[in-house]
Amino acid sequence: MTVQFFTRRRFLIGSTLGASALTLSGCDVLERNEQVGSVIRSAENLTMRAQRLLQGRDARAREFAETDISPSFRVNGTSRPDSEDYAAFVENGFADWRLKIDGLVDRPQEFTLADLKKLAARTQITRHDCVEGWSAIGKWTGVPLGLVLTAAGLKPSARFAVFHCADELEKTLDGSGRYYESIDLIDAFHPQTILAYAMNGKDLTIGHGAPLRLRVERQLGYKQAKYLMRIELVDSFSGFWGGNGGYWEDRGYEWYAGI
Amino acid sequence: MTEWARNDNDEPPRVSLVRRHSIATRLTHWLNVLCLSFLLLSGLQIFNAHPELYWGHYGADGDPAVLTIGAGGSGDDLHGFLRIAGVELPTTGVLGVSNFEGTPTPRAFPAWSTIPSFQDLAAGRHWHFFFAWLFVINGLVYLACSFLSGHFRRDLTPTRHQLSLHHLWHEVVDHARLRFPEGDEARHYNALQKLTYLIVIVVLLPMMLITGLTMSPGIDAVLPWLVDVFGGRQTARTIHFITASLLVLFVIVHVAMVVLSGTWNNTRSMITGRYAIRHGGRKS
Numbered sequence: 115m116t117v118q119f120f121t122r123r124r125f126l127i128g129s130t131l132g133a134s135a136l137t138l139s140g141c142d143v144l145e146r147n148e149q150v151g152s153v154i155r156s157a158e159n160l161t162m163r164a165q166r167l168l169q170g171r172d173a174r175a176r177e178f179a180e181t182d183i184s185p186s187f188r189v190n191g192t193s194r195p196d197s198e199d200y201a202a203f204v205e206n207g208f209a210d211w212r213l214k215i216d217g218l219v220d221r222p223q224e225f226t227l228a229d230l231k232k233l234a235a236r237t238q239i240t241r242h243d244c245v246e247g248w249s250a251i252g253k254w255t256g257v258p259l260g261l262v263l264t265a266a267g268l269k270p271s272a273r274f275a276v277f278h279c280a281d282e283l284e285k286t287l288d289g290s291g292r293y294y295e296s297i298d299l300i301d302a303f304h305p306q307t308i309l310a311y312a313m314n315g316k317d318l319t320i321g322h323g324a325p326l327r328l329r330v331e332r333q334l335g336y337k338q339a340k341y342l343m344r345i346e347l348v349d350s351f352s353g354f355w356g357g358n359g360g361y362w363e364d365r366g367y368e369w370y371a372g373i
Numbered sequence: 374m375t376e377w378a379r380n381d382n383d384e385p386p387r388v389s390l391v392r393r394h395s396i397a398t399r400l401t402h403w404l405n406v407l408c409l410s411f412l413l414l415s416g417l418q419i420f421n422a423h424p425e426l427y428w429g430h431y432g433a434d435g436d437p438a439v440l441t442i443g444a445g446g447s448g449d450d451l452h453g454f455l456r457i458a459g460v461e462l463p464t465t466g467v468l469g470v471s472n473f474e475g476t477p478t479p480r481a482f483p484a485w486s487t488i489p490s491f492q493d494l495a496a497g498r499h500w501h502f503f504f505a506w507l508f509v510i511n512g513l514v515y516l517a518c519s520f521l522s523g524h525f526r527r528d529l530t531p532t533r534h535q536l537s538l539h540h541l542w543h544e545v546v547d548h549a550r551l552r553f554p555e556g557d558e559a560r561h562y563n564a565l566q567k568l569t570y571l572i573v574i575v576v577l578l579p580m581m582l583i584t585g586l587t588m589s590p591g592i593d594a595v596l597p598w599l600v601d602v603f604g605g606r607q608t609a610r611t612i613h614f615i616t617a618s619l620l621v622l623f624v625i626v627h628v629a630m631v632v633l634s635g636t637w638n639n640t641r642s643m644i645t646g647r648y649a650i651r652h653g654g655r656k657s
Contacts, residue, residue, distance in 0.1 A: 157499070158499070160506055165589075173594040173595050188434055243588070243590050245494065246422040248423050331594075362495075365495065366493070366496060367498075368495075368498070372590060373586075373588075
């Protein structure tokens with residue numbers, strides 16, 4: 115009686131451990147399975163719909179006080195674009211740099227840094243949340259993206275803004291290692307979505323994306339594209355590189371980075 | 374345990390099967406096991422992307438940390454460590470540095486404890502959020518069913534008698550001696566069980582969800598006060614980690630109790646709902 119109970123117990127414990135081990139190794143197999151992958155990834159859509167429903171258009175990211183600003187703000191991703199073109203921009207203090215706005219717009223635009231600084235500015239102290247888990251608080255000053263998009267006049271078919279950057283985060287032969295990002299018009303016209311040229315009261319440093327970077331405050335760090343060169347309005351981002359709407363998105367990360 | 378049964382050991386023991394768990398409890402229990410397993414292992418994968426915890430609104434490299442799992446040295450000198458509140462413990466082989474495909478590799482939690490086993494934050498996040506949704510839906514179904522069926526009131530709320538200090542102490546001693554209720558007493562959860570389950574259901578599991586949501590910049594825009602409830606996103610992240618650790622501790626004790634008080638009987642009751650109660654006779 116006792117013996118039997120003992121073996122049964124051992125069987126149960128053994129089979130539980132065995133099943134766990136199988137599950138774990140099974141996960142790696144599942145991980146590479148297309149269908150499982152698409153089921154698992156369906157949660158992303160649910161998250162986006164739920165957050166958008168709760169947010170409405172205008173829910174604002176938390177803004178902080180001057181005293182909350184982090185003593186140090188980590189430089190992440192590219193710390194200095196290594197192209198000759200970028201080096202030339204740095205050489206003359208970005209005087210030759212231009213921000214192009216084109217694609218599905220009525221009036222394609224070109225802005226110098228001085229042009230942008232003349233427009234109505236917005237300053238906000240917000241928390242930057244990296245997808246890896248760390249956070250830093252900084253003060254950003256820039257032009258509301260909605261303002262420059264309105265100047266360009268969106269065509270009715272425009273649905274996304276694609277941001278082309280100067281940095282190549284991964285060296286590739288086909289250029290697919292170039293950083294890019296995209297957001298939809300809800301985020302593009304959000305009052306806190308700005309093209310920032312200053313951080314903590316000073317011009318952006320090269321490490322933080324000089325001369326211009328995106329701040330889209332209700333999403334994670336990888337959406338905050340640095341070294342902006344061109345904003346292209348499109349009806350779909352499936353034609354760009356990996357087709358997922360951004361550098362990190364092409365490497366498996368969510369396009370909607372609200373969580 | 375009735376008087377006559379205690380004095381009359383010749384009376385053959387009678388075993389009766391009682392209905393212990395409703396179908397809703399059983400289904401949601403096993404789904405919860407599945408969800409929490411995946412959430413824990415994919416959570417460790419996510420933690421590995423930045424294996425350091427902080428208090429407050431912000432925290433990154435160089436900011437004062439509550440907990441760090443890291444690696445030092447290189448080559449043959451590569452060693453892993455766990456640093457909590459300034460105290461550093463060597464953890465080579467498990468935390469900080471562990472074997473990945475045969476070579477000692479710097480990574481916070483070892484490959485056997487993460488989903489997927491290789492370092493892949495994006496994949497870990499997909500698994501985590503998929504099972505987070507399932508966990509929330511499953512939890513809501515459980516709460517609704519338990520509330521409507523009176524399961525909370527009837528089975529999980531401790532009676533006045535159970536909450537007396539004398540009784541509680543008595544139960545602690547019984548548990549420590551591994552003596553578990555028998556006969557009619559075994560029909561109900563004991564006080565320690567009720568309190569533990571309530572803490573898990575009402576405090577720990579909701580805390581996992583709330584601290585998880587507090588880390589989301591999208592949710593922070595909807596509920597700005599949430600961040601202040603915890604005193605910052607990084608505090609919420611740290612509490613998320615502590616609460617997860619407490620849940621792991623609960624599961625270890627929970628499984629130990631299941632095994633000690635009758636593995637087969639307990640497991641069957643959570644699968645078929647039937648639980649055997651022994652009346653009279655001697656304990657074999």
